[in-house]
Amino acid sequence: MNTIEIIRKKRDNHSLTKEEIEFLISAYTKGKIPDYQFSAFLMAAFLNGLNKNETAALTEAMLYSGKVVDLSSIKGVKVDKHSTGGVGDKTSLIIAPIAAAAGVYVPMISGRGLGHTGGTLDKLESIPGFRTNLNLTEYKNVLKKTGAVLIGPTKEIAPADKLIYSIRDVTATVESIPLITGSIMSKKLAEGIDALVLDVKTGNGAFMREMKDAEQLAYSLYNTAKAFGKKCVAFITDMNQPLGNYIGNWLEVYESIQVLRDGKKNDLTELSLILAGAMIYLGKKAETFEDGIEKAITLLNSGKAFDKFLELVKVQGGDISYIKNPDRYPKSRYHKKIKMLNDGFISFIDTYEIGMAAIDLGAGRLKKEDKIDPKAGIIFNYKLGDKIYKGDVIAEVFSDSNEKINLAEKRILNSIKLSERKTKIPALVKQIIN
Template sequence: MRAYDIIKKKRDGLSLSQEDLKTFFNAYLKGDIPDYQVSAFLMAVFLKGMTAEETVYLTDIMLHSGDVLDLSQIPGPKVDKHSTGGVGDKVSLILAPLMASAGVIVPMMSGRGLGHTGGTLDKLESIPGFRVNLRIDEFKDVLSKVGCAMIGQTDEIAPLDRRLYSLRDVTATVEAIPLIASSIMSKKLAEGLDGLVLDVKVGSGAFMKTMDNARMLARAMVNIGNSMGVKTVAIITDMNEPLGMAVGNSLEVREAIDALKGKGPEDLMEVTLYLGAWMLKVAGMEAEIETGKGRLTELINNGSALSKFRELIIAQKGNPQVIDARYLPYSCLRGDILSRGEGYIHSINAAVVGLCSMLLGAGRERIDSIIDPAAGILLKKKVGDFVKKGDLLAYFYAVDEDKIKEAEDMFLEGISLGETAPDKRKLILDVFEDTRD
């Protein structure tokens, strides 16, 4: 079948076979199909969607366009966690060593931040000396010795996904849920996993703004994973307010270390322990979520999780003295952000906070932007707190006073106050297991 016929078939809302998709994308990878025809195909998918089977076929093609890790020589269940992105989301920094201390092997390949969301690699690189660009043999060596490793995705992992994403980015098709699902899952499944727990975030600070879209994405990814032999669970969590108190790279590392010491903010610990308990369940190490949460809490309380993070930092050539809150970058300027009104905080717009953090230097407007590892925001109040005029809301860290002032105005516009206390925010909103049951 010609490329034209495949595009027309999808344009007309018809289903494509596995062979149709293989023919199309193999020809594209060989250079026999031009970008403009693939762009037309992507727009057809955006407008007409894909069946669950088509999405699995596409993911499989993307996965096998590159290398798939073989971790069979490393004993133990291999389970990863992936977040669809949020503000203040430092859960991976806590979960990787925590789960490794429980006996789960965590081969974590992560990305960088862009726009209002932060990236795990940027946070790790605020640890002096920490290497995120390990060779695959080095990655496996750290996994074997420590039980977890955290690196960037290599060029050999799902190269078709990288090419498709560059086209989606300029053809207004980024938001197509089948394409989001196949993009995420092709990279995650390349890690050689036995299980995967997905944190699908929803709300102002997430890419999924509505529960309907979050559920569609969760179902699609869970179906892909389980159809391809990897036990996959998706949890939808709230991202209308930043997670924890810190937003910014070294600030979030510091908060993650506090969490591993048992001193993390309540919302951060709730999400982390819940996701971790599901990782234990997926690994076959715990049958009940509450029992799993208790087990992980004990590993934090007895120092095992923090000790494992120290091992990870040393194995990836970072300075372990950051554990004692030293040697992390500090900003030379601090702005005190004060409330201009009185009342209960009803909302702290996570997207606005993320954009403020980016403006201060903690994030990227473009993929090639340089970030300041010390820049960011430390919240001093959360939704539900009562504030008076002049009360401290947050500290802003940057190297430019003008940026602090500009970000302050934006930040205050993202906070709403009310006369009565708001209802307590629910963090865990839904869970999706194998959709084929």
């Protein structure tokens, strides 16, 4: 087949055949198509879209670019969770140990940061020694031993996604429902799951800013999961403000410790318990969804979830001394408290800009080859609807560059709008598809 003709065909808004899509994915995975040509295809697909058949073909081609894991030797229901990404979204670090502590097997293949959002792998790798590059044998052994495993796409599992994921990030082709569907479902179907919980974000800090787009993506993912015979529930959740208070890789691990060990209660805790409850229910360890949430609360309050997190970190090579004593972690060279210039109620937060401020500080990537500073990030102290006064510390920022600190400060202050009266606070969970 001719790569240029396929790109031209999609550029001119014609449908591609299953064979053409399989050729593109296979050839790119094998290094026979250069980045610049595949980038052209991604942009054509982004601008003109992919229909239902093209999306299914893309998902299948990415799925079978590597091995599909057989976990039938592990007796029990295997359940994963996937979030479409948001600012401060570290729920995977909390719900995986909760669900595993309930007896649900959690095989989780995660990704790196995309655009203004953080990635679970980058967060886990901020823990000294933590290995996310396990081979399939290690993957199965860790899952059997601890009940959960968190790794990234490998040469064996969805290798096409690993390549495409990184190039989408730097070619402005992230926010595409077919491309997102293919990326998410190829990994999830390849990892050997029986059921999947989806967290589709909507709002100004999400890839799907509009509710109608979030619904379209949620149904695309849900229907794809069902088409492959997997149990599924999808939540559409709010991303009009950072989730939790900490943004940045180690900072988000630190806040996860606060939730798992110290009993911190905020919107992050609330959403984590909802998602964990759904996993426990789909994993047949609870009779109802509500019962699943109650079991999640019990496991969190008893300390069993934190114990499971310690076990998981240790088995995957992480230094648990930093989990037990997070204040030992290296500190950024520069730290600044950002103070509000006026009084009022917080009526709007440009969450995208908060995410970009974290990238400015070094917590994310602007280019494919950029290195992440795990220490960098933001502590955002307030939520929508909160009353704030002139001089209050709205946020604290951390970086090894004072220039980056100043840039982030401007972004953060410009991202916040105040009003004289308290405005309506958006619901955390907007819709459930089941």
